[in-house]
Amino acid sequence: MNDDLPEFWSFNRSRDESLIRTEDLQWRGPFSWIGFGQNNKLQPTPNVSGVYLFTFEYRDGYILRSVGITNSMKRRFSQHTREYLEGNYTILDVEYAKVGIRKEIWHGWGYAKRHRDEFLKHKNYILPFIKKELEAYRIFITEVDDKRMRERLEFAIVHSIYGSKEPWSNLIDGGMALRGRFNCEIPIEVRNVCSSKIYGLPEKLEI
Numbered sequence: 001m002n003d004d005l006p007e008f009w010s011f012n013r014s015r016d017e018s019l020i021r022t023e024d025l026q027w028r029g030p031f032s033w034i035g036f037g038q039n040n041k042l043q044p045t046p047n048v049s050g051v052y053l054f055t056f057e058y059r060d061g062y063i064l065r066s067v068g069i070t071n072s073m074k075r076r077f078s079q080h081t082r083e084y085l086e087g088n089y090t091i092l093d094v095e096y097a098k099v100g101i102r103k104e105i106w107h108g109w110g111y112a113k114r115h116r117d118e119f120l121k122h123k124n125y126i127l128p129f130i131k132k133e134l135e136a137y138r139i140f141i142t143e144v145d146d147k148r149m150r151e152r153l154e155f156a157i158v159h160s161i162y163g164s165k166e167p168w169s170n171l172i173d174g175g176m177a178l179r180g181r182f183n184c185e186i187p188i189e190v191r192n193v194c195s196s197k198i199y200g201l202p203e204k205l206e207i
Contacts, residue, residue, distance in 0.1 A: 100167025
């Protein structure tokens with residue numbers, strides 16, 4: 001909460017709209033999944049703090065697959081890689097995803113925990129699809145040092161996708177742990193600026 005505001009303050013749009021500020025966020029990319037740069041000829045995702053987007057090539061740009069936040073891209077992507085290889089994440093058929101169709105090779109999350117034997121049985125079949133997905137990812141990042149700003153931005157992007165009827169709404173997984181704006185926080189109007197077209201990333205968001 002802003003220290004200049006009174007204790008127990010809560011944002012009221014009709015009263016406090018003038019407090020809303022506008023901020024441009026610069027998205028950089030596409031980068032390679034860390035460890036796959038030699039395969040796809042892209043620079044690896046830089047080790048910064050911020051918000052990252054998993055995308056696939058799509059039409060004249062990229063289609064959003066997932067969103068995440070971290071204070072260390074290198075450490076977070078190492079964690080993601082481990083979770084993928086252990087079968088804990090959902091694996092998609094990349095060729096279908098590139099045209100906006102969700103076709104699962106393996107369903108992760110809770111299903112994976114309950115069906116570990118099934119994953120191990122089919123691991124040799126699933127593993128090439130995992131590597132293909134990681135190689136196909138095109139990563140975009142925006143550097144954000146403030147943790148709450150990262151959380152609020154992630155929440156706004158994901159909920160925008162959940163509410164969409166466009167193809168990218170089928171690619172993102174449900175059940176993400178998200179923390180949006182609290183009533184004691186002033187909204188921020190964000191303008192997403194990127195040299196590439198990212199389908200699923202709104203030009204403007206209120207976070």
